[in-house]
Each structure stands twice: as structure tokens, then as C-alpha cells.
Amino acid sequence: MQPARIPPAWADLAFFREDWPSIRDRLVAPDWLPGPDRVFAALELTPPERVRVVLLGQDPYPTPGDANGLAFSVTPETALPRSLKNIYAEMRDDLGATPGNGDLSHWARQGVLLLNTSLSVLPGQAGVHAKWGWDRLARQAVRRAQAERPLAFILWGAHAQKALAGLPRPQDLVIESAHPSPLSARRGFFGSRPFSRVNDWLAAQGETPIDWALCETAPAA
Template identity: 85%
Template sequence: MATVPQAWADLAFFHDDWPKIAARLADQDWLPGADRVFAALALTPPDAARVVLLGQDPYPTPGHANGLAFSVTPDTALPRSLKNIYAEMRDDLGAAPPNGDLAHWARQGVLLLNTSLSVLPGQAGVHAKWGWDRLARQAVARAQAQRPLAFILWGGHAQKALAGLPRDCDLVIESAHPSPLSARRGFFGSRPFSRVNDWLTARGEAEIDWTAGKG
């Protein structure tokens, strides 16, 4: 069974929902696997979270997902949405990371959660109704108890999933999803990375080094 990160272990989800989900996963060959399923929570404890970036579910291709929203293992070619994210970052900041592994964002306080943390190979969204979404809302609420947060909500799914949680003290950046189907409907040109950094700086906090590696 996957190890629950201690800093988040008292969330109601891990008492009420995780045992049932874990039992259903026990006889399935699922992704990203027990060693990576809670990677986002492990890398970004609640007292370190500064930015919330919500995805939908892990990539369904074996070897691609690494437990962080939008992120892939370092040797994986960039998925189309991540290509568009990096294109917008180059326009916004002048650079982008050298590969698709976003762990360096997570270590700086970017909570890279998906609303569903498991998937079957080749079957995107197959576990979307298993109750995983309750973890996302509970985790965000826990992080909010520590400080104001910057929310980057790309597309209707993320916006609906966290509806009602952002407060007046939080920064909320909403746009179209970076998917090739919607990126030109408001994602390109939205400059989320510099806007988050401007907000953090105004609060006296360190910026996120989004382009770590300067690829």
C-alpha cells in the first residue's frame, strides 16, 4: 500500500475514502503506482504550499506519469498540453525547463494535484468518480489555513473542482486549458507565471523559479 505523507495524514479523506479506494486498486495494474500516487503531497507539505495548480488525472501511458499534475518523467517527450504551457512560459518569462519533470515547482511550494490520482493504462479518466476529488478540496483547504494561496485554474474542470474555495485574500488566475483544443481561447497570453511571481513579491515572498534549468 502507498505511504500517506505524514503532514497530510489527518485529512478526513485518508480515514473515510482512501481505504476503499486502495482496496479497489489492489487488483488492478494502475498508474502512476503506489510509490508515486501521493508524490504531490509528499513534495509540498501544507505549510510549504504557496500555489495551487490543479490537473485532471495521471497520464495513462505507462512510464509517463510521475504523480504531479501536468508533469512527466524526465525522459518522456512533452505531452501536447505541457508543450503549450512551456510555449506560454517562454513568451511570459523568456525560458522554460529542460524537460517535463515539474518536481522543482513542487519543491518550491507549487501543489501539483490532480483531481483523480489513479488511472488505468490507456483509460484516461477511468477512476474520476472514485472519490479522489475530495482529497483535492481537503488538501487545498488545509494549505489555505497556513497562508493566502495563488490559484492557477486552467479550464472548466479545475475551476469547477475548487469552486467556492478561493478567498478574497487569494490570487485566482483562470483561463482556458492549455490543451491544443482550447489553448488559443485564452490560455495563450494569460501570463500566469509572471502574475503569480508579481503577487508573491508584493507579499514579501520569494518568487517561483518556474524555468529551473533554463532549457
């Protein structure tokens, strides 16, 4: 198995000196997900100078073949997970359109940092690596991106809100709601209209809005 490649644009984060070596050494199972070629996909696709929106997830999908290294995203051929179905239902109500599959690489390429607080998992064992120290990477990455411009934060659920607590600044946009999972989506996620709210804010900043519903099936670079 080839070792994971540290994204050059983020390589000077303290995480890669202080935390990554021990995490890397613990990733001994040959079937960990999403694998070394995809583990840093969110950072590869969205370097710090391009981050405009932060959308935080928890950990990769634990079903082999589903996760592609981006929060909430799956490979193009994978059926939509339940949370992503609800995300698309809200997008349809908000914008009138949705992507053609569950691959959100096109969001990442437009500046949406789709980062999980834990970047690895074992098949069938959701959250198994959640306490390995991965969460420090998320906070450091957000701080780095904040040095470039004001950011829009989409924080779905208590986990994301706690993970980035204290980081949003007055100049940032913060959209907090319930998580889109079937257990909580009707407690404030549906009707929150995060996509149009982010685009309205970006336009007010003089930025190009995100084309959320673009259908892009090419694999992430």
C-alpha cells in the first residue's frame, strides 16, 4: 500500500509534524477507509487560498467503495446515503435543483472545504478512529483558511458546532442547524436554506456563488 501524500499547500500545519506520524503508524489495517490515496482528498481539492465555505462532517462512510475522502460525499456510482438524500431534498426546496449523483468533488473545487473531523475508519466500524487526534487537523485547517478571507461556515449538528467552537469571527457567516440525518433533519435542518444563504453572502462579498447543483462525475484529482 502506497503511503498517503501530504497535500503540499497544507504541509506546514503543525498537525503534520506533531500528530500525523503517530496516526499514520496506527493505520496498519490494510482495509482502512477511504485509503491512503483519498485520505487527504478534501485538502488536495481545496487549498487554503481557495477555501470560501467550511462544511464539516464526522468520519468517512464505513462501507467499502462508498467514501471518496470528502465529508458527506460518496463515489459517483454509490446510492445516496440517507443524510445526503436529506441534503439534496433541502437543496431542491432551496434552489430547485440537485446534482446528478452523490460525488461532491465539484463543491470542493469551488472552494467548499468538505472536511471530516476524523479522516479514517475501518469497514463497518463508524467512529472507530474518532479519538486518534484527527480533529486537530480540522481546527488548524480552518484557522489557515481564515487568514485568506472571510469564510462561510455550515455547521450541521452539535458535533460540527462543538468541533469548531470559538473559530468563527464577526466577519464570517455562520449557519447552524440540526444535522441532516433522518433522526434530526426535521428538527431544524429542513427549511434552513443553507445553500441560497451562503450564495447571497458570497455575492455580498463580491465572490462568485457556489454552483451547488452542478453534476460532475469525474473522479477527484
